[in-house]
Amino acid sequence: xxxxxxxxxxxxxxxxxxxxxxxxxxxxxxxxxxxxxxxxxxxxxxxxxxxxxxxxxxxxxxxxxxxxxxxxxxxxxxxx
Numbered sequence: 001x002x003x004x005x006x007x008x009x010x011x012x013x014x015x016x017x018x019x020x021x022x023x024x025x026x027x028x029x030x031x032x033x034x035x036x037x038x039x040x041x042x043x044x045x046x047x048x049x050x051x052x053x054x055x056x057x058x059x060x061x062x063x064x065x066x067x068x069x070x071x072x073x074x075x076x077x078x079x080x
Contacts, residue, residue: 005074009013014070020064 027033038050047055072078 024060
């Protein structure tokens, strides 16, 4: 896996992570997605779906940032 990450072109990495961040941005800024979730009275793990929607969005961004950090460390591009 490490050798695969090292062989990838920087544009491929930027495109992949850009798509993940774009999806998270779409989730955060596109009102119909949130409005569809906020109208639901169902609870997931005791949390209303509208709140869980934002937790999922924040977790997606956090995991993507962590993954990008790991990829940059593997490629030797990270700051010390």
